[in-house]
Amino acid sequence: MNTTPIVVAVVGVLLVTGPPGVGKTTLIVKVFETLKSSNPNLKIQGFYISEVRQGGERVGFQVVTLDGRTAPLASSIISSPESLRWPTVGKYKVDVASFESLAVPELQVREDTDLFVIDEVGKMELFGSSFFPAVLRVLESNVPVLASVPIPKVGRDIPAG
Template sequence: MLSCHWPSGNSAFGVGKTTLIIRVLEALKQSNPSLKIQGFYTRELREGAERVGFEVVTLDGRRGPLASTTISSRESQRWPNVGRYKVDVSSFESLALPELQVKVDTDLFIIDEVGKMELFSSSFFPAVLRVLESNIPLLASVPIPKSGRDIPGVARLKNHPGATMCMLNTSNRDAMKEQIYSNLINLLQNQ
């Protein structure tokens, strides 16, 4: 049985999706250090109080740029934009795509997030679908778009038969961590 948990927030940034995923990951590693977990999360980059970009962080600690407001190279002029951020698709793919390769000994995948920036990679969504088709448990995050319409492909993920949507807000973050952790532990023990 596949279980997908899609924490989503009522705003695109700042509700705590990544923090929640990292806390669940830490709890899983602490309770079962032998778990084979693959994936990545995205982390904000700040200069003082200002967010200037995002980086991709693999679960083994490798990191690289995802998007930035401060890069102004000749190459970056051709990069796609999300708002004021230039998205470094090549950097993202070099880190994230190997983490989404389905392996026989993988117990759990973590994908934070399936959002606009990540979906500029034409290889990313097919890799996410392969993870879904593998029947390996998945913890992933998706944004709730400001316009009320899902990003293309995200609705397909949210409507997957094994998916559980968790609406995250600042008042339910702690309870949501315990709920997702418990669900994943039960699922992993029953595999």
């Protein structure tokens, strides 16, 4: 199995792809940090997804904006009445409303935006109705994009919708 992220470039769009745990988010965060430190006036919008751990075990994921705000994306330990209606991916319940309330505004196209960072466009993120249209607007804006798209572990398929 390939243990290195694959980078695909299309005019104005740089996609990082690979199976879970290969380092896509790590690469994107390092690129963002390097760009921001070398050019503090650069206007970069977007978010990345980080793991939530308890006692050394991964129990979920959160969305993190590039200015440090966070919101839950998915959890294996939440059990509220509303979470019973949330979609699931494996052992995780996906908090679509929380994710979209923080991530989608970060994808609003503005005149002064130099770069969009979208980590990631994956199954959990695509459950909502607002996220994918926001990503399409970003892609149509001609603002450069750095994004990650996961590929499934061997033997698994990503559903087409």
